[in-house]
Amino acid sequence: MKKVTIQDIANELNLSRNTVSKALKNSDKVSYETKYNVVKKANELGYSKLPSSLLNLFKIKEKDDVKTFIVLARREISPFWNSIVMGIADELKERGNKLQLDFVSDEDEENIILPIELDGDVSGIIILSVFSNEYIDEIKKYKIPMVFLDAPVDISSIAYDYDIIIPEGKKSIETITKDLIAKGCKKIGFIGDITYCKSINDRFKGYLKALNDAGIPLDESIIATYHTEHKFYVTEEVEKALNGFAYIPDAIVCANDNIALDVVRYLKDKGISVPDDVAVTGYDDLESMAKVIEPYLTTVRVGNQRLGRRLVQQLMWRIENPTFPTEVIFIYTDVIFRKSSEKIIHSQHADIFN
Numbered sequence: 001m002k003k004v005t006i007q008d009i010a011n012e013l014n015l016s017r018n019t020v021s022k023a024l025k026n027s028d029k030v031s032y033e034t035k036y037n038v039v040k041k042a043n044e045l046g047y048s049k050l051p052s053s054l055l056n057l058f059k060i061k062e063k064d065d066v067k068t069f070i071v072l073a074r075r076e077i078s079p080f081w082n083s084i085v086m087g088i089a090d091e092l093k094e095r096g097n098k099l100q101l102d103f104v105s106d107e108d109e110e111n112i113i114l115p116i117e118l119d120g121d122v123s124g125i126i127i128l129s130v131f132s133n134e135y136i137d138e139i140k141k142y143k144i145p146m147v148f149l150d151a152p153v154d155i156s157s158i159a160y161d162y163d164i165i166i167p168e169g170k171k172s173i174e175t176i177t178k179d180l181i182a183k184g185c186k187k188i189g190f191i192g193d194i195t196y197c198k199s200i201n202d203r204f205k206g207y208l209k210a211l212n213d214a215g216i217p218l219d220e221s222i223i224a225t226y227h228t229e230h231k232f233y234v235t236e237e238v239e240k241a242l243n244g245f246a247y248i249p250d251a252i253v254c255a256n257d258n259i260a261l262d263v264v265r266y267l268k269d270k271g272i273s274v275p276d277d278v279a280v281t282g283y284d285d286l287e288s289m290a291k292v293i294e295p296y297l298t299t300v301r302v303g304n305q306r307l308g309r310r311l312v313q314q315l316m317w318r319i320e321n322p323t324f325p326t327e328v329i330f331i332y333t334d335v336i337f338r339k340s341s342e343k344i345i346h347s348q349h350a351d352i353f354n
Helices: 006-013 017-024 032-045 052-057 080-094 106-110 133-140 170-182 198-213 235-243 257-269 304-320
Strands: 068-074 098-104 124-127 146-149 163-167 188-191 251-254 279-281 299-301 328-331 334-336
Touching: 006 017, 006 032, 017 032, 032 052, 068 080, 080 098, 080 304, 124 133, 124 304, 146 304, 163 198, 163 304, 170 188, 170 198, 170 251, 170 279, 170 299, 170 334, 188 198, 188 235, 235 257, 251 257, 257 279, 304 328
Parallel strands: 068 098, 068 124, 124 146, 146 163, 163 328, 188 251, 251 279
Antiparallel strands: 299 334
8 A cells, every 4th residue: 555645645635745744743834724634634544644642632533433323214205304314414523433324215124135334344323214123133133233213113122132212202292182172172183103113102192191181082083093105204195094084173183294284285275274173283393394384383393403413422322331221212302382283162073074
């Protein structure tokens, strides 16, 4: 391998050899930014005469200390993941590590095709989506530290071996549902694939608890909690669910903002006003939706970038403490009340869908 010289560094940065030499001597005649860039590039190229004191001064990790972390996510039809990945990337960057983002298609999961990057030098894995047990079992064979965002409804397949971080859902949706009941809503529907993951299942449990505490029996003719191919992330599945309702409820509690947006659009197309005729609520507080659709959406704020950072922090802690018992961590959320749930009931619930 060719030995890296000062001239090589100068060529990479389009600087003079003299400037690079002064920067490597930490000369006051060279600006901080230039010195930082020179030291960083020298480290990247493997310049053998680079003193560790300079790396420490500019808080740059040695080349051999830079670790690669893989994030695995399903190709979901949702902007929900973008801000989480941003949080992960920011936290890894601040720690001097690299992010490798890999998307897993339905075909990859079905045929147990793993990303080829797992065969490389990987320090840790963050699992953003809920995959089949068979797919996860194959990843486990690599014995790489992992942390999961969310989990299957039965978390035991993961929880005994790995840390799981879950945004709280039961109490927040219970709070939203109780608020609807306090405003006079008696016929309250729910839409969400409760078979998909624990967090959505927990949200449904919060809805059920609010009904039970108020003495309101569950009306299964106005709920859609069954498994769907796209977990109600596509408009067609939401419309099918609504068409299957026996009548228009006073309110519809949605498992996420994507579903709520499609519900609002559907009702408006039918000439049904939100919230005057039907109140609608979501979960996630997606900036691209909750404050864009009219009326503004009552929802639950998770804090996705913060959640992404927390995933990295937990993974780093696990790498440093491999013998500690695994943890299931609930990240508490904030209920955001907006106009979409301001409905106050003055009459009986509406007629059957046409």
